[in-house]
Amino acid sequence: xxxxxxxxxxxxxxPDLMLDVNGVGYEVQASMTTFYDLPELQxxxxxxxxxxxxxxxxxxxxxxxxxxxxxFRHLLKVNGxxxxxxxxxxxxxxxxxxxxxxxxxxxTRLSRIPGxxxxxxxxxxxxxRDRLPKAAGDSVTPTLIAVPETSASDEAVNALLALGYKPVxxxxxxxxxxxxxxxxxxxxxxxxxxxLK
Numbered sequence: 723x724x725x726x727x728x729x730x731x732x733x734x735x736x737p738d739l740m741l742d743v744n745g746v747g748y749e750v751q752a753s754m755t756t757f758y759d760l761p762e763l764q765x766x767x768x769x770x771x772x773x774x775x776x777x778x779x780x781x782x783x784x785x786x787x788x789x790x791x792x793x794f795r796h797l798l799k800v801n802g803x804x805x806x807x808x809x810x811x812x813x814x815x816x817x818x819x820x821x822x823x824x825x826x827x828x829x830t831r832l833s834r835i836p837g838x839x840x841x842x843x844x845x846x847x848x849x850x851r852d853r854l855p856k857a858a859g860d861s862v863t864p865t866l867i868a869v870p871e872t873s874a875s876d877e878a879v880n881a882l883l884a885l886g887y888k889p890v891x892x893x894x895x896x897x898x899x900x901x902x903x904x905x906x907x908x909x910x911x912x913x914x915x916x917x918l919k
Contacts, residue, residue, distance in 0.1 A: 736881035754813035836886035
């Protein structure tokens with residue numbers, strides 16, 4: 723299993739990354755929380771990874787912290803939660819916030835995450851309440867992402883689409899922040915936070 727990658731950051735297009743590790747380009751799907759932590763292109767980056775093998779694909783998922791990766795792995799053990807939904811959940815809140823929501827049994831907040839309905843939210847609470855510690859976790863400090871060529875609002879909408887939101891919904895979520903001079907990651911962060919309130 724590939725558990726960690728350290729290399730030069732060649733591409734960052736949410737949710738996809740490419741790392742050059744000693745001349746080999748690894749394609750990685752990362753959470754939005756990890757995107758906030760990324761350095762500029764060509765800089766060295768270290769990602770904790772989870773490797774998924776399916777009949778039709780071999781996929782790498784990358785995280786900036788071991789705590790975030792552990793949350794992703796806990797989510798995959800829940801019946802009905804696959805990598806795409808787990809990545810959307812990890813993108814929507816950091817591990818500490820997620821633990822608090824689970825222990826508070828906040829079904830409403832969980833069901834606002836794209837792809838997570840009421841039944842799935844209830845299942846998450848039931849199956850993870852005893853697995854997750856009540857006070858442990860780390861919060862990720864956001865940093866800026868440089869995204870060239872496309873407008874910030876288009877990039878933010880594309881990121882939300884990659885997380886499972888429908889086009890109309892993603893556009894409406896970002897529209898509220900378009901003319902505020904916010905960066906891509908700030909628009910995404912604000913839109914996700916607003917959707918979870």
